[in-house]
Amino acid sequence: MNPDYKSNGFNKDQYVTSILEGLTDKEALKTKRILMQEHTEYTNGANEIIKKVQAALLENKRYAEIDKALDEKDKSRFIALTSEGWEQAL
Structure with a gap:
C-alpha cells in the first residue's frame, strides 16, 4: 500500500486556506455586520x-x-x- 495515498482523507491545508479566505474577506464581513445591525x-x-x-x-x-x-x-x-x-x- 502507498503511504502517500489518502482516500477521502482530511486535507488540513485546504481546510485552513478556505477558513482564512472566509475570514479575510473584509467586504463580506462588513456586509454581514451592516445587515445584522438595526441602525448603522x-x-x-x-x-x-x-x-x-x-x-x-x-x-x-x-x-x-x-x-x-x-x-x-x-x-x-x-x-x-x-x-x-x-x-x-x-
Whole structure:
C-alpha cells in the first residue's frame, strides 16, 4: 500500500486556506455586520433623504390637488389645501 495515498482523507491545508479566505474577506464581513445591525452609520443619512423625498412628493401632490380644485372650481377643497393643516386634507 502507498503511504502517500489518502482516500477521502482530511486535507488540513485546504481546510485552513478556505477558513482564512472566509475570514479575510473584509467586504463580506462588513456586509454581514451592516445587515445584522438595526441602525448603522448610514441610517441617519438615509432617513433624512427619505424624509426629504416624502416631503417633496407630498408637496407635488398638494400642488396637483390645488390645480385640480381650481379646475373644478371647488372652493372648499382649495381653501383646505392652501390653509394650515393642509396635510390632513390630502
